[in-house]
Amino acid sequence: MSTGKRLAKRSIIGTRVAALADDGLYYSGMIQAVKTPAPFPENNNCINLTPNTRYTVRFDSVKMKNREYRDAELIGPGFRGMTGVRLQPGQxxxxxxxxxxxxxxxxxxxxxxxxxxxxxxxxxxxxxxxxxxxxxxxxxxxxRKSARLADVDTDFARLADMAGDRRRASATIEVPSHHMQGSRKRGPSSSCDLGYGERDDQMNECNAALVLMSLSCSPNSPRPSAWGGRSSVSPGASSSSGSSWRSGTPSPPPASSSFSDEGIAMDYEEIHPRKKRINSVVFVCTWRGCTYHTNTCSAIEAHIRNTHLGPKKEGDSDHEEEFYYTEREVAAPAPPPTLSHRDMCRPPHEDPEYQRQLVGSFRQGLLSTMQNGSARPISIPVTHHWSNSHSPKHMRLSGANGSPGSPGRRPRSDNKKCRKVYGMDQRDLWCTQCKWKKACTRFGD
DNA sequence: TATGCCGGGAA
DNA sequence: TTCCCGGCATA
Missing domain, CATH: 2.30.30 (SH3 type barrels.)
Structure with missing residues (x-):
């Protein structure tokens, strides 16, 4: 059942085309309207197109006025190709x-x-x-949908040479959506993983997450020059705090709270200033299914903009790219495994890789206790800034008291869970697993 | 009784 | 795959 609110799938409106302007050069633009003398003038898809159909092209450049063209005059998908086209110098x-x-x-x-x-x-x-x-x-x-290639300080030759580490980074950020508060019904998707065109509506939520993602690029890490060149830091940005708030969004970063959604500590760096390490930094694309990574921030932004996000709108400076990559340190002299996660926005204990290590250690502990009979508790350092504690704790995981009766069901942990910490009335602050009545990932073992 | 979370179903 | 919830186990 069509509601008529969406364009027909084959609608040609919005198609990107190139059209010849008065100066003899082709300019890119978009089909804005179709005027057809066919019996169903309201039909804007190509079913009723005739040779007399005229297409209004809105050019990307604001300086150029919309103009009507016949299909034979347009170059682009669904129109004529490049054959026979004569290009002028300067095109x-x-x-x-x-x-x-x-x-x-x-x-x-x-x-x-x-x-x-x-x-x-x-x-x-x-x-x-x-x-x-x-x-x-x-x-x-x-x-490749890039409108900003010229602005990007990217060494393309070097990009082509990239190889090696293909680990996937997960930097999913949940943005609590108010409309879901107190409701068990699934709300409309509030994901920031949006298609081009829907983004503006969602930017309030995205901006919040953007702040968090910005923090993943620490001020201590090496920055390409383009970073500084392009970072039109907003007036509200604090230069002394070490925060890497650099989005062009007008609202200042949340100042007082050291917590945000999902318990992400905003002032993590201040509490535990990172040890200066000369490790190389890899920027990893976190777009689903994409394993692209590079060692310059500008390159990863270029990749995300070109490959995933699409052209930037005129006057847009939301730095949306930051949302889709994460920074990772490739430890040269093998630091403790969890330290590298300090670079990430996700709290360490929510990082899947960290959890795997944790579970791995736990299992190993279980195994060893079973083998040598001694019930030696395993002590795993956990930095728990995320739960109002600023001192490193040690989470004790003992293999000795595993419940004998129910294999497969994990013994109930004594840790505080999201339900206890936040209470029912702040359910939107719970970790996803808790919301789904699954094993808590934030405070769980 | 409250809470944690497994298993399974719906979307 | 994500989201949700019935229902069981446990504190």
Missing amino acids: RVFLTYNGREVRADVQNHDYETDELRVQIQSPTAEVQIELKKRLDEIRLLES
């Missing part, structure tokens, strides 16, 4: 170079051989790279 094009999409400007187009001389706009670059490309290797539209 902005896109091509794949070193596995990445780059911008280039046409120097000259040989109509006979359909070969072009283009000059790549290397972002790093004093050196301009000039290439010869065939017309069919050239695009007028950004296929």
Whole structure:
């Protein structure tokens, strides 16, 4: 049943196209409206299209006015391709170079051989790279959805060489949604994993999480120059606190509370200033299914923007990329395994990898006690800043008192659970598992 | 009785 | 896969 609120699947509105402007150059834009003389003028999908159909193109550049074109005049998916197109010098094009999409400007187009001389706009670059490309290797539209390639301080050649660590990072942040408070019903998805176009509505919640993600890039870690160059730090940002609040969002970072959703400590760095280590830092894309990682912040942001998020809207400066990557230290001289998690937004005990280690140690302890008979409690250091305690505790896990009767059911732990800590009326602060009546991941063993 | 969480079903 | 909840085990 169609409600009529959504465009038909085949709607051509919103399609990205390139169209010829008065200056003889093609500019990218988007189909904004379709005018068709067909009997169903309200039908905007391509079912009733005729050769007389006219498409209103809204150009990406605000300086350019909307204009109507016939389909034969438009280049893009569903319209004509590049064949036969004549490009003028100065034409902005896109091509794949070193596995990445780059911008280039046409120097000259040989109509006979359909070969072009283009000059790549290397972002790093004093050196301009000039290439010869065939017309069919050239695009007028950004296929990788990057609107900011030119701003990104990315060494593309180095990116292509990236290899190695493929560990997945999990940096899921739950943003408590008010509409769910007190209700057991599932609310509308409030995930920040949104498609392009829906994001604005969700930015209040996302901003909160954005703050948390910003903290994952610690001020102590090496920063590429582009970071500082691009970080138009908002006036509310505190430079002395060491907080890496650098989003352009107008609201200041939450100041007083050392806790946020999911018990994430905001002033973690202040409580435990990180030991200066010269380990290399890897920025890991946390987009679901993506294992991309790189060693520069700007590169990971470029990746996220290009590959996952899509073009940035005009005047947008929400630094949304920060939400989808996490910073990881690759320990050179093998530090204690859990320390690396200090870099992450997720509290250590909620980190799946940490939990695995914990469970692993627990099992190992059980095993050893079973083998040598001595019930020696295992002591695992737990930094529990997340629960109002600022001193490291030791969580005692004893294999001796495992319940004999119910194998498979874990002995009830004495730890405070979200229910106890937050109470029923603050259910939205519970960890997800507690909400689902599952084993608590925040205070659990 | 309150709480923790397993198992399983719905979305 | 995520979310939710009945119901059992345990404190």
